[in-house]
Amino acid sequence: MAANLGEFERIARFFAPLAAPEALQLLDDVALIEGPPGEQYVLKTDAIVENVHFLPSDPAGTVAQKLLRVNLSDLAAKGARPFGYLLTTALPHDRGDAWLEQFAAGLAADQKHYGILLLGGDSVATGGALTLSVAAIGRIAKGRAVLRRGARPGDGVFVSGSLGDAALGVLIAKGQDLGLSATYNDFLIDRFRLPQPRLNLGASLPGLASAAMDISDGLVADLGHLTRASGVAAEIEAAQLPLSPAAAAALAVDPARLGLVLGGGDDYELLFTAPAAADARLMDLARETAVPVTRIGRIVAGQGVRVRDKAGAEIAVPRAGYAHF
Amino acid sequence: MAANLGEFERIARFFAPLAAPEALQLLDDVALIEGPPGEQYVLKTDAIVENVHFLPSDPAGTVAQKLLRVNLSDLAAKGARPFGYLLTTALPHDRGDAWLEQFAAGLAADQKHYGILLLGGDSVATGGALTLSVAAIGRIAKGRAVLRRGARPGDGVFVSGSLGDAALGVLIAKGQDLGLSATYNDFLIDRFRLPQPRLNLGASLPGLASAAMDISDGLVADLGHLTRASGVAAEIEAAQLPLSPAAAAALAVDPARLGLVLGGGDDYELLFTAPAAADARLMDLARETAVPVTRIGRIVAGQGVRVRDKAGAEIAVPRAGYAHF
Numbered sequence: 215m216a217a218n219l220g221e222f223e224r225i226a227r228f229f230a231p232l233a234a235p236e237a238l239q240l241l242d243d244v245a246l247i248e249g250p251p252g253e254q255y256v257l258k259t260d261a262i263v264e265n266v267h268f269l270p271s272d273p274a275g276t277v278a279q280k281l282l283r284v285n286l287s288d289l290a291a292k293g294a295r296p297f298g299y300l301l302t303t304a305l306p307h308d309r310g311d312a313w314l315e316q317f318a319a320g321l322a323a324d325q326k327h328y329g330i331l332l333l334g335g336d337s338v339a340t341g342g343a344l345t346l347s348v349a350a351i352g353r354i355a356k357g358r359a360v361l362r363r364g365a366r367p368g369d370g371v372f373v374s375g376s377l378g379d380a381a382l383g384v385l386i387a388k389g390q391d392l393g394l395s396a397t398y399n400d401f402l403i404d405r406f407r408l409p410q411p412r413l414n415l416g417a418s419l420p421g422l423a424s425a426a427m428d429i430s431d432g433l434v435a436d437l438g439h440l441t442r443a444s445g446v447a448a449e450i451e452a453a454q455l456p457l458s459p460a461a462a463a464a465l466a467v468d469p470a471r472l473g474l475v476l477g478g479g480d481d482y483e484l485l486f487t488a489p490a491a492a493d494a495r496l497m498d499l500a501r502e503t504a505v506p507v508t509r510i511g512r513i514v515a516g517q518g519v520r521v522r523d524k525a526g527a528e529i530a531v532p533r534a535g536y537a538h539f
Numbered sequence: 540m541a542a543n544l545g546e547f548e549r550i551a552r553f554f555a556p557l558a559a560p561e562a563l564q565l566l567d568d569v570a571l572i573e574g575p576p577g578e579q580y581v582l583k584t585d586a587i588v589e590n591v592h593f594l595p596s597d598p599a600g601t602v603a604q605k606l607l608r609v610n611l612s613d614l615a616a617k618g619a620r621p622f623g624y625l626l627t628t629a630l631p632h633d634r635g636d637a638w639l640e641q642f643a644a645g646l647a648a649d650q651k652h653y654g655i656l657l658l659g660g661d662s663v664a665t666g667g668a669l670t671l672s673v674a675a676i677g678r679i680a681k682g683r684a685v686l687r688r689g690a691r692p693g694d695g696v697f698v699s700g701s702l703g704d705a706a707l708g709v710l711i712a713k714g715q716d717l718g719l720s721a722t723y724n725d726f727l728i729d730r731f732r733l734p735q736p737r738l739n740l741g742a743s744l745p746g747l748a749s750a751a752m753d754i755s756d757g758l759v760a761d762l763g764h765l766t767r768a769s770g771v772a773a774e775i776e777a778a779q780l781p782l783s784p785a786a787a788a789a790l791a792v793d794p795a796r797l798g799l800v801l802g803g804g805d806d807y808e809l810l811f812t813a814p815a816a817a818d819a820r821l822m823d824l825a826r827e828t829a830v831p832v833t834r835i836g837r838i839v840a841g842q843g844v845r846v847r848d849k850a851g852a853e854i855a856v857p858r859a860g861y862a863h864f
Contacts, residue, residue: 218635221662228643234623234656245658247623247676248575255572255580259625259674261661298559298572300584302672304629310543318553331559333570337546338586342667347627349584349674351572 241443242362243427244292246354254356256294260285261347267480268407269387274313276407277346278320283409284430285350286328287482290416291428292359294352296328301335304345328413358420360486365425365444369487369513372423372496374412374505376458377433379405381478382471393467398460405458409482414503416484422495426486432477434531436485437519444487447516452476453524456508476521476531487513566768567687568752569617571679579681581619585610586672592805593732594712599638601732602671603645608734609755610675611653612807615741616753617684619677621653626660629670653738683745690750690769690812694838697748697821699737699809699830701783702758704730706803707796718792723785730783734807739828741809747820751811757802759856761810762844769812772841777801778849781833801846801856812838 219227230240237245245257262268262284268277286296301321305314325331333351383406386392386399394402411428419426425444429436433450441448455475457465465471488496493509500507521529544552555565562570570582587593587609593602611621626646630639650656658676708731711717711724719727736753744751750769754761758775766773780800782790790796813821818834825832846854 224636224639224662228639229626229657229660232643232646232650232657234658236623237656237658240657240659243659245623245625247580247658250573251576257625257658257676259627259659259661261627261629261663261672263629263663263665266663298561298570300570300582300674301554302584302586302627304586304588304667304670306667311549314549314553318557321557325557331562332554332557332565333559333562333572333582334565334568334584335554336584336586336672337549338588338591338670340588340665340667340670342629342631342665342670345629345663345665345667345670347586347661347672349625351582 238361243288246359249353252356253353254359255297256289256292256352256354256359257349258285258288259347259349260288261345264344269384271387272407274316275320275323278317279324279408281346281348282321282324283411284482285348286411286413287409287428287430289350289352290411290413291426291484292352292354293416293420294354294359295417296330296413297351297353298331298333299351300333300349302347303335303337304340305337306340306342306344309344360419360423360426362425362427362440362443365440365446365487365513366489367446367513367515369424369489370493370509371437371448371450371511371513372486372488372507372509373429373433373456374415374484374507375410376456376461376506377429377481377483378461378475378478379458380409380480381474382461382464384480392464394460394463398463401458401460406480411482412484412505415499415505415507418499418503419486422492423486423488426484429481429483429485430479432479433481433485434476434519434521440485440487441517441519446513448511448513448519450511450519450521452521452529454508454510456506473531563686568613571684574678577681578678579684581614581617581677581679581684582674583610583613584672584674585613586670589669594709596712597732599641600645600648603642604649604733606671606673607646607649608736609807610673611736611738612734612753612755614675614677615736615738616751616809617677617679618741618745619679619684620742621655621738622676622678623656623658624676625658625674627672628660628662629665630662631665631669634669685744685748685751685811687750687752687765687768690765690771690838692771692838692840694749694812694814695818695834696762696773696775696836696838697811697813697832697834698754698758698781699740699832700735701781701786701831702754702806702808703786703800703803704783705734705805706799707786707789709805717789719785719788723788726783726785731805736807737809737830740824740830740832743824743828744811747817748811748813751809754806754808754810755804757804758806758810759801759844759846765810765812766842766844771838773836773838773844775836775844775846777846777854779833779835781831798856
């Protein structure tokens with residue numbers, strides 16, 4: 215039997231020909247449709263699966279929050295404000311009312327936090343893994359969404375927050391001993407369970423960033439998507455990657471863990487490019503939103519993503535993002 | 540361990556408190572959000588699962604079409620025109636590119652037929668049954684959507700097309716011999732695989748019907764939803780239920796199969812109520828849209844749904860609709 219295509223090849227071959235102009239060639243992971251006067255709706259759908267995106271040991275409440283937040287993170291990356299969501303649950307028979315009550319409590323907490331409400335849903339039973347899907351809807355002023363295709367040579371490459379935490383956290387949650395303190399372990403597990411969609415920072419990027427997306431598949435894989443959409447290349451300096459104290463400690467124990475920072479995924483941080491003229495305003499924004507913004511490299515002509523160490527030597531990246539098929 | 544709540548109790552207890560005003564208390568299975576000037580978007584999400592809503596023997600192309608059509612059927616019931624959809628697939632590992640190619644071809648055929656386009660999606664792998672979810676978006680003139688809550692005593696109860704075909708068809712598709720001809724078997728299997736969303740008829744119901752929904756869980760169960768939402772009761776005459784020649788033949792072999800007509804589900808016909816003044820126009824509409832419209836009973840004061848035989852005796856209904864949990 216011939217090997218199957220990968221996720222992105224399947225999208226390009228089978229689904230891109232079906233896509234509406236509003237779906238932006240499926241390159242942006244969102245669609246923009248006409249909204250009330252002066253506005254557009256931003257549509258996004260993302261599913262999470264037990265043992266892939268979350269673990270059986272994760273509390274039902276944080277599973278609900280992660281489900282919402284991975285979708286809100288995409289809205290943040292376009293500069294949109296979240297509005298509401300549709301929910302589909304495929305529950306194994308062993309998830310009873312007690313689980314569902316905690317799940318709903320997690321949704322309620324995040325609805326309040328992010329100012330969104332449930333617009334509808336569907337529930338089915340599954341004999342397989344718990345699978346949850348949300349279609350999230352955001353709003354943005356017409357024509358202001360920040361797409362992936364606007365990066366230009368000379369632009370800086372920026373990320374919000376810190377990278378690699380979730381990829382380290384899931385290992386700890388699965389029982390691996392990374393040689394860290396209990397406090398660091400808890401911090402990293404929390405980063406895996408509870409992404410922080412950067413909505414305030416994202417809402418300030420229209421007019422400032424030339425291209426933007428969120429990091430879900432891993433920095434290098436996602437920067438690859440952005441540079442392909444823009445027809446450019448990127449050079450990243452590994453020494454500039456923002457690490458939490460916990461992740462820095464993990465890399466001090468084993469420097470090979472840099473691979474998780476570059477390619478582990480599940481970061482849900484913003485990845486964006488901006489011309490030099492935006493630098494000062496970006497640093498102000500980081501202060502105003504209390505979200506670190508770090509310049510990690512630059513856009514150049516060509517194609518591909520290269521990561522260099524302090525000496526300028528290229529670092530091989532171990533994995534090219536999740537492939538869900 | 541205490542028994543878990545049923546699907547509708549779970550919705551009422553856990554999800555209704557989370558719902559937006561636009562979600563209409565989750566009573567209509569759709570949300571209405573503000574659209575371009577003078578319009579609203581109608582949002583609907585429905586998932587289908589292998590061995591529940593379709594069979595492993597169903598061609599991938601008709602699985603795709605059923606997935607779209609069960610969602611379009613809800614849009615039809617509100618009087619909306621379909622606009623686009625988001626797609627989430629949870630594929631078992633044995634569904635390779637050949638399956639996906641046929642699946643995409645089914646989507647393409649229905650996109651053309653219904654004038655809709657793909658707006659985005661997500662793909663995950665599952666170790667369980669193939670599960671497919673669509674979030675469909677329609678458009679309708681502001682304030683024109685036909686809701687479930689408008690039925691009034693004295694209104695007639697109407698259905699489109701014929702009832703029970705899909706519930707009989709799935710038995711045949713599973714290998715049961717219902718004692719019918721090969722032609723009838725094929726017709727009924729086709730009705731199970733390929734719902735016919737009544738979009739043209741539905742688009743003519745605003746201003747005419749007092750309440751409307753589509754039949755997915757079975758006539759009696761869904762009429763129960765409509766009458767509860769409206770605060771009324773319904774009386775149905777079994778002799779008036781529209782049957783295809785194939786279904787009529789199946790009931791001639793075994794009259795107990797009336798239970799499948801009343802409660803089998805998967806009909807995806809329109810169920811609506813209208814005052815007597817609308818009768819003439821409804822019969823015109825049936826001719827214009829080439830979709831049969833049959834008056835099957837009436838709305839009365841009280842609560843509940845009663846089905847009566849020719850002698851006026853009440854018929855017990857064997858099942859109260861799908862319960863997916």
